[in-house]
Amino acid sequence: MLDDFMVRAALAGIGVAVAAAPLGCFVVWRRMAYFGDATAHAAILGVALSLAFSMSIFIGTMVVALLMALTVSVLSGRGYAMDTLLGVLAHSALAFGLVAVSFLSGVRIDLMAYLFGDILAVSRGDLAVIWGGAALVVLLIGWRWSALLTSTLNEDLAHASGIDPKQEQLVLTLALAITVAVAIKVVGVLLIAAMLIIPAAAARPLSRTPEGMALAAGVIGTLSAIVGLRAAYVFDTPAGPSIVCVAALSFLATSLIRNFRPAA
Template sequence: MILDSFLWRAGLAGVGVAMAAAPLGCFVVWRRMAYFGDATAHAAILGVALALSFNMPVFLGALIIALGMASLVSSLSGRNVAVDTLLGVLAHSALAIGIVAVSFLDNVRIDLMAFLFGDILAVSRMDLLVIWGGALAVVGLLSWRWSALLTATLNEDLARASGIDPVREKLILTLTLAVVVAVSIKVVGVLLIGAMLIVPPAAARVFAKTPEQMAVFAGGVGMASALGGLAASWHFDTPTGPTIVAVAAAAFVLSTIVGLGRQVRA
C-alpha cells in the first residue's frame, strides 16, 4: 500500500500543509501579518508542553494554545500598543516559555528539534488524517469567505458599506491561521511555519494578475517546494524541514529575478 512507505506519507503531508498554507499566506502577505504568523507559530511549542503534560494529542495542544495566542493578539491590537512590539514580545516569550516548560517534563522523552524544525519523515497515518482534515477545512472556509475576506483586506470602509464586518473577517483569518499552525507543526516545525506562509505567496505574486491566481500559484510553489525539498533532503542527507524552506526561498529568488527582468524590458 502507498501509505506503508514513509516517503509517500511525507510527500502527502508536505502537499497537505502547502495546500492549506498557500491561500492563507496570501492574506498574511496582503495584510502584512508576517509577525502575527510567527507569534502564533512560536506559541505552539507551549501547546506541545500542554499536550505532553496531559497525555493528549500534540495537534490538540498546539491548536488550543495557537487559538489562544491568535485571539489574544487580535484583541490587543490597536489598544495603544505598538503591534510589531507586541508581536515581538509575545512571539519570543511564548517560544522561550514553551521550551522551558518542555524541559520540566522528566517522564517524557521528546525530540525538541523535531518540533522546532519539523520531522516530516516521521509522519504517521493518523498525522496524515489530521493534516489533510485541517487542510481541507481551511481551504473550504477560505473558499466560502473569500469574497468577504478579500474585500475586508483591500478596503475596510468598502467592506462596511457592503455589510461586511472587517473585525469578524480578521477573526476568521486569525483562527484559520491557528489551525494551519497546528497541522503544520509536525511537518516543518514552529520555527519554519512562518516561512511556508510567506515565501510561496511572495514568489507567486510576480506571476499573478488576480488575487485568485496568486492563491493558486502560491499553492503550486508550496507543493513543489515540499516535494522538491523532500527529494533534495533525501539525496543530500539534509534536515528536511529547513530544506523545504530553502527550496521555497530559491523559488522566491528566481521569481524576483524574473520580475526584475520584466521591469528592465518594460
Template sequence: MLDDFLLRAALAGVGIALAAGPLGSFVVWRRMAYFGDATAHAAILGVALALIFSAPVTLGTLLVALAMAAAVSWLSTKGHAMDATLGVLSHSALALGIVAISFVPGVRVDLSAFLFGDILAVTRPDLAVIWGGAGFVVALLGWRWSRLLTATLSRELAAASGIDADREGLVLTLALAVVVAVALKVVGALLIAAMLIIPAAAARGLVRTPEGMAFGAAAIGAAAALGGLWASYSFDTPAGPSIVTVAAGLFLLVALFGRRH
C-alpha cells in the first residue's frame, strides 16, 4: 500500500496535470512559452511578499503573477519588444524575490523548495488548494473553449464573430496565474513552464483535434507526474526535476515515433 505522503504527492501531480494540459495547449498554440516562464519566475517575488505581510503563499504568487501579466500587456502597448520585456521582467522579479526573502526577519526559507518544488511535502490543505485551483482552471477553459479557440486562430475571425480577443487573452492570463500559484509547491518556479509546454508539445504529435491535444496533454502530464514520482522514490532523485525529466522523455518518444504533420 502506498505511503500517505506518496499518495498525496501523486494526487497533487495529477491535479496539476489536469489543469496544465489544456492551458499548456493554448500556451503552445499562441507561442506564449516565454510568457509562462516569466509568470512562473515572478512567483518567487510573490512568495517574498507573502512572507513579509504574513499572507498565504498561494495568494501572494497569484497576485504577483497577475501583476506580471498586466505589466507585460501595458509595456507591449508602449512599443517595447515582447521578448525583451519578458526577459527583463522575468529575471528582475526572480532576483528581487530572492533578495527580498533574505531580508524577511526571523524567517528561514528553503528556496530550493520554491525553485524546484517539494511535491513530497504536500499536505491535505495543499491538495485542497491544488484541486480547487485546477478545477477552476478546467471549468474556466471549458466555459470559454470555443471563444478561446477562435481568438487563438485569428483575431480578425474573432472580431467578425463578435468575440473580444483581448478579453479572451485576459482569461488565459488569469488561468495561467492560477496554475502557477497552485503548482509552485509541486514542481517549483523554474519547472512550471516545462510542465505547461512539454506535455502539450508531446500531445501535438499524437492527435488531430484541439480537444484531443488538450486531453492528450493532460494525460501525458499525469503520466509524467506519476512516472517522475516513481523514479524519485526508486532512485532517490529530486521529485520535481524527475517529473519534468519523464515528461521530456515522453516528448522524445513522440518526436521519434509519433505521427508526422
C-alpha cells in the first residue's frame, strides 16, 4: 500500500493535520500567530546546520525551532515590542539559513522543497518521523490540556490553581518545535504557520467547547490535506500550497456560516 506515492502523501498530510490541530487552537487562543511564523522561519537555518553536520533534518530543525522559540520567550518584555522582536528574529533566521545553505559545497538541496514543501516525495522513513512527531505532540498537549487551558484563560487563575504559566508556555514551545520539524517536508517553512492557524480558525465558528474546536480543526486539516492533494493531482498545481488553499476556503465557508447563522 505504501508503495503508492499519493497514499504516502495523504498519510503525511493527515499526520501534520493531527499534530497541528490541538496546537493550532492554542496558537489562535493565545494570539501566537507571529510566534509560530517566527519559529517556522528558523527551520531553514536548522536545515542548513543539519546538512553541514550530516545529521537528521528532523533533529536540526527541531533544535533550531526550539532555540528560536525560547529566544523569543526570553527577550519578550525586555524593552522590545513583540511584533518587532518576532519580525527581526524570523526574517534574520530565514536569511541566515538561506545564506548558510549557499556555503554548503558538494550538497545538492532543493530550496523550494523546504520553503513550500515536497509532500509527494515523502518516504516511508519520513512517514515514521511525521507520525511519531504527531503522536508526541498529541500526547504532550493531551497530558497538559487542563493546565494549558487554565493558563490561557487567565494567568492569575492559573497561579491560584498551582499552575505555572511559564512552564505551560514551554510545553507549547516544545510542541511547536516538534510540529515545525515534522511539517517542513509536507508544507514547507513558509506554509507551516498557515496549517497551524487556518484549520483552527475555521473550526472556531463550529465549536462550543475547546475540545470540540480541537477535534473540528483536526477534521478540517485532514480534509484540507486530502482534497488539496487531489486538486494538485488534477490541476497539476504545487501540493503544499494547494492544501493551504483548501484550508483557506474552509475558513471562508465557516466564516460565512457564522455570519449568516440566525442569532439565538
